[in-house]
Amino acid sequence: MRSMPSPRLIWFRQDLRLADNPALAAAGDGPILPVYVLDEAAAGRWAPGGAARWWLHHSLAALGEALAARGAPLLLARGRAETVIPALADAVGADEVMAGRLYDPWARERDARVAEALGAAGRRLTLLPSALLHDPAELRSGSGKPYAVYGPFAKALRARGEPPAPLPAPDRLRGVPHPAGGEALAALRLLPQPPEPDWAAEFGTLWTPGEAGAAARLARFLAGPVRSYAEGRNLPAIEGSSGLSPHLHWGEVSPRQVWQAVRAALPEGLDAAWPFLSELVWRDFSYHLLWHRPELPEAPLKPRFADFPWDPDAALLRAWQRGRTGYPIVDAGMRQLWRLGWMHNRVRMIAASLLVKQLQQPWQDGAAWFWDTLVDADLAANSASWQWVAGSGTDAAPYFRIFNPVLQGEKFDPEGRYVRRFLPELARLPDRWLHHPWDAPEAVLQEAGVALDRDYPRPVVTPEAGRQRALAALATLRGRAEAS
Numbered sequence: 326m327r328s329m330p331s332p333r334l335i336w337f338r339q340d341l342r343l344a345d346n347p348a349l350a351a352a353g354d355g356p357i358l359p360v361y362v363l364d365e366a367a368a369g370r371w372a373p374g375g376a377a378r379w380w381l382h383h384s385l386a387a388l389g390e391a392l393a394a395r396g397a398p399l400l401l402a403r404g405r406a407e408t409v410i411p412a413l414a415d416a417v418g419a420d421e422v423m424a425g426r427l428y429d430p431w432a433r434e435r436d437a438r439v440a441e442a443l444g445a446a447g448r449r450l451t452l453l454p455s456a457l458l459h460d461p462a463e464l465r466s467g468s469g470k471p472y473a474v475y476g477p478f479a480k481a482l483r484a485r486g487e488p489p490a491p492l493p494a495p496d497r498l499r500g501v502p503h504p505a506g507g508e509a510l511a512a513l514r515l516l517p518q519p520p521e522p523d524w525a526a527e528f529g530t531l532w533t534p535g536e537a538g539a540a541a542r543l544a545r546f547l548a549g550p551v552r553s554y555a556e557g558r559n560l561p562a563i564e565g566s567s568g569l570s571p572h573l574h575w576g577e578v579s580p581r582q583v584w585q586a587v588r589a590a591l592p593e594g595l596d597a598a599w600p601f602l603s604e605l606v607w608r609d610f611s612y613h614l615l616w617h618r619p620e621l622p623e624a625p626l627k628p629r630f631a632d633f634p635w636d637p638d639a640a641l642l643r644a645w646q647r648g649r650t651g652y653p654i655v656d657a658g659m660r661q662l663w664r665l666g667w668m669h670n671r672v673r674m675i676a677a678s679l680l681v682k683q684l685q686q687p688w689q690d691g692a693a694w695f696w697d698t699l700v701d702a703d704l705a706a707n708s709a710s711w712q713w714v715a716g717s718g719t720d721a722a723p724y725f726r727i728f729n730p731v732l733q734g735e736k737f738d739p740e741g742r743y744v745r746r747f748l749p750e751l752a753r754l755p756d757r758w759l760h761h762p763w764d765a766p767e768a769v770l771q772e773a774g775v776a777l778d779r780d781y782p783r784p785v786v787t788p789e790a791g792r793q794r795a796l797a798a799l800a801t802l803r804g805r806a807e808a809s
């Protein structure tokens with residue numbers, strides 16, 4: 326009689342998909358136990374925020390169904406992975422645990438502990454790259470150092486040639502019976518729990534978490550917006566970008582699947598696809614920074630920003646969070662974020678810039694709010710983007726570039742469709758005044774049914790005072806640069 330091969334544990338984390346999943350592919354037709362472990366203690370303050378937990382719930386439901394339909398139901402567990410994973414491996418007699426590699430500092434430390442615990446019992450953890458286009462540890466500049474600037478990084482990545490073809494999804498899987506210790510999805514309590522209000526009520530109108538939802542979103546992008554992406558991506562009133570960020574974050578689609586699909590949709594050549602592909606490269610670059618500079622989420626990469634004269638003010642921060650700054654393009658963005666768990670990239674830049682420049686609030690406070698409210702909250706992309714806006718990143722917008730939210734609004738939402746959608750209280754204001762209602766004559770405001778202060782706030786900091794604040798902070802930075 327042939328002996329049964331030892332089963333493998335397939336440990337799902339941020340690769341919640343069946344296609345292009347190297348761990349699943351490596352298991353072939355051997356017996357497997359697919360597992361997800363909610364390990365909030367290991368992640369600490371970087372455990373998924375509220376909106377991301379909503380996404381995770383639905384994504385796990387979709388993954389569970391897809392796995393069960395192929396013959397290997399998903400086991401859900403919670404607790405410290407270094408305890409749970411070895412115990413499950415022991416229970417089913419698995420010699421090997423396979424998973425997609427993660428890059429967040431806390432996850433690296435946690436995975437090292439899991440590998441050690443497994444090793445002590447004669448088992449092993451195999452981590453396979455599947456979340457990025459490149460391995461951040463591998464790509465180095467000519468001088469052997471990690472890249473600090475996007476341009477040369479992108480050039481190097483492009484020079485390596487196109488990513489390999491994605492792996493197909495397995496048709497059938499051979500699941501082993503579940504050992505004890507599994508939990509029902511509801512028991513993970515990932516959704517808003519009463520008496521908390523259901524702030525995610527509208528999320529489902531925009532999002533379908535899971536691999537099938539990711540494929541549908543990609544198909545929709547390829548059917549239209551991809552062709553005019555270079556211009557369309559800047560206009561928040563239209564669906565000009567892919568909307569793939571939460572799907573990519575949770576690994577419901579891999580970047581190489583997206584790369585290949587976009588290349589196939591634009592057969593003119595790599596340059597035609599580059600405006601979009603270069604955003605996937607920005608994603609990789611953020612991970613490259615996080616891998617080599619694990620302090621990225623907490624501390625400025627440029628040392629002279631270490632004691633920047635921030636002026637923390639709880640009321641200002643709250644006005645920004647609630648979409649009550651008095652700057653319509655910013656407030657529309659912040660309300661989009663609250664209602665739908667996502668904000669358009671252009672508006673993220675404008676809103677973040679107002680917070681750190683004119684309002685002088687620490688970028689970490691803005692990043693923390695995004696962490697809790699974005700369905701695509703991603704430690705690498707969020708931290709790198711906030712440092713980019715604040716000017717403290719290695720490859721950042723210079724601090725003296727102060728976005729004017731009125732001009733930005735007029736340029737990128739000229740007909741005010743975006744502002745009117747998320748700020749219905751301003752809907753009847755004529756275009757001319759929409760991005761700066763405080764300048765509108767009283768008769769115009771009355772006609773539009775807007776009473777400033779009652780229906781919509783005046784700016785928390787006037788444009789001129791905000792600019793002066795930002796410039797004063799810049800002067801102290803310059804002083805420091807000269808002194809050092």
Ligand SMILES: Cc1cc2nc3c(=O)[nH]c(=O)nc-3n(C[C@H](O)[C@H](O)[C@H](O)COP(=O)(O)OP(=O)(O)OC[C@H]3O[C@@H](n4cnc5c(N)ncnc54)[C@H](O)[C@@H]3O)c2cc1C
Nearest residue numbers: 566567568569570604607608670673701702703706707710
């Ligand atoms: C202050 C600030 C915070 C941000 N926080 C996050 C975050 O937590 N998670 C996140 O995924 N993106 C973040 N971004 C980047 C960007 O805004 C989003 O990735 C983008 O808006 C997602 O929409 P999309 O999928 O339609 O993007 P598309 O324009 O279709 O881009 C395709 C993909 O490229 C990646 N990408 C695009 N822009 C960037 C970028 N600047 N940096 C890294 N990757 C990028 C995303 O994975 C995105 O899905 C942030 C940007 C700013 C300015």
